[in-house]
Amino acid sequence: MKNIRTGVIGTGSMGQNHARVYSEISNLVGVADLNEGQGKKVANRFGVKWHKNFEDLLLDVDAVSIAVPTSLHLQIAKKVLLSGVHVLVEKPLSNSIEEASEIVKLAAKTDLTLAVGHVERHNPVVNYAKKAIDGGKWGEIITLTSKRVSNFPERITDVGVLFDLCIHDIDISNYLSNSKVNSVYALGGKKRAPHEDHINLCLSYDSGLISICETNWLTPNKVRKLEITTSTHYIELDYQSQSIELFKSKYINVNKSNLYSSNLQLETIKVPINQEEPLKLELADFLQSTVSNKTPLVTGEEALEVVRISAHALESLMNKKVIKT
Known part of the structure; x- marks a missing residue:
């Protein structure tokens, strides 16, 4: 998994932990956050590039975690999947059934891995x-x-x-x-x-x-x-x-x-x-799913039901x- 290029969108409480784990188990290449101070702090900690625009990050990665406020999950997940990048969305998948369903359908259509961060x-x-x-x-x-x-x-x-x-x-x-x-x-x-x-x-x-x-x-x-x-x-x-x-x-x-x-x-x-550490197991499971074409432990369909x-x-x-x- 060390060869998988990863990134994190959102570097708040959960996002910076995703970055930490990715830096240990994969090739973390960058993080994205609108907050320049927070984004650069996390990027510098792991020696990677900070992007203000997450779409720039998508040009360099194979898989990303989305760790932004729930209300932004659909907007960002759509652009990630349409860019051909595998995605793990922090829980909840969305705060509405309609938006969660749209993410699940798009992942199936693009034939990309969608995992959801129900870490427990x-x-x-x-x-x-x-x-x-x-x-x-x-x-x-x-x-x-x-x-x-x-x-x-x-x-x-x-x-x-x-x-x-x-x-x-x-x-x-x-x-x-x-x-x-x-x-x-x-x-x-x-x-x-x-x-x-x-x-x-x-x-x-x-x-x-x-x-x-x-x-x-x-x-x-x-x-x-x-x-x-x-x-x-x-x-x-x-x-x-x-x-x-x-x-x-x-x-x-x-x-x-x-x-x-x-x-x-x-x-x-x-x-x-x-x-x-559950988060390390979660991200390892996600990355393994992207390379072995196996189903992640927490699927989009299961997260939609939740x-x-x-x-x-x-x-x-x-x-x-x-x-x-």
């Missing part, structure tokens, strides 16, 4: 959970309960917490459930931000699985966790520490006439996880009702 999909704990669930090791999945909370990010201005944070957990729910969402119900509101900054989302799947997502920008501490209830286990995943704990239990010495004295034997298993569910969640939030999908 590349977290090693998710990879382990997916294999355990699909292999039947954890029994039947009954509920997924996600908590993704932190304080307000000044960098986000064009979308609320649903499209910025909760969208991660919607994607993971879809990925682990192997099923389709049939109804969406959301409650929440805004306390500090121009858009919603706290939301509780309930997703119902055709399989019977229920996924609950609690997300906000109101807490002083950062939490990124998933709890899974199954027919045989209770599982806790921590995205930040990349750790998994499994819990099983059984009653011993049960006396039906004195349940108070019955003993519950709890077994806790800590799963060994090989910790790796946008569709998120749009229904916003509709539910505004109208205070369940939305059938």
